[in-house]
């Protein structure tokens with residue numbers, strides 16, 4: 263344990279993108295941490311104790327205190343270890359914009375992409391169009407910039423980082439194409455820039471693991487639906 267940093271543990275899973283955000287932030291800040299991998303089908307007593315309300319990963323445990331919800335964890339990390347690398351914009355207005363788009367990305371973009379992966383037939387076609395509409399709004403945000411944070415990667419880049427690898431995995435599982443360089447040139451260039459950053463690159467799971475993770479989740483959902491009919 264580094265006495266300046268305290269004891270830092272993450273309850274998580276490599277193939278979960280909310281967890282990846284936290285690991286990326288710690289890496290960017292140069293914080294030493296211990297990742298305790300969770301089995302979500304058999305949650306550990308520590309996870310149930312640290313996140314008794316949602317029982318979800320990631321949980322950051324800093325000096326025995328739990329912090330939950332990945333977006334809040336990113337802000338905690340940024341405020342706690344602010345000397346090395348700043349994630350949030352300094353200007354309050356830009357900070358509020360970053361939080362707005364982060365909320366939009368989690369509540370609208372992730373959900374619409376997940377729907378497009380899950381649905382079939384005509385419903386899928388409509389869901390693909392709806393997902394592309396939400397992605398188009400992110401495309402406008404990144405146009406003309408290297409990162410959402412500007413020249414340097416920031417909070418919003420980590421929040422939407424799943425687009426670099428989890429989205430292609432969802433495209434594979436859902437048998438669909440959402441992101442192409444003709445319709446989304448800036449977002450495609452951003453994914454290229456994002457994965458080049460060593461802190462990101464070092465904490466990316468193999469794509470096959472993510473595909474298995476989503477395929478497993480989808481099979482489970484479909485088996486639940488089938489048992490109801």
Ligand SMILES: N[C@@H](CCC(=O)N[C@@H](CS)C(=O)NCC(=O)O)C(=O)O
Pocket residue numbers: 278279280302317318319320330331332333
């Ligand atoms: N809003 C939460 C989402 C966390 C989440 O959905 N975690 C999933 C893994 S990706 C989980 O722990 N699922 C277990 C469950 O739902 O029982 C965050 O951003 O931290």
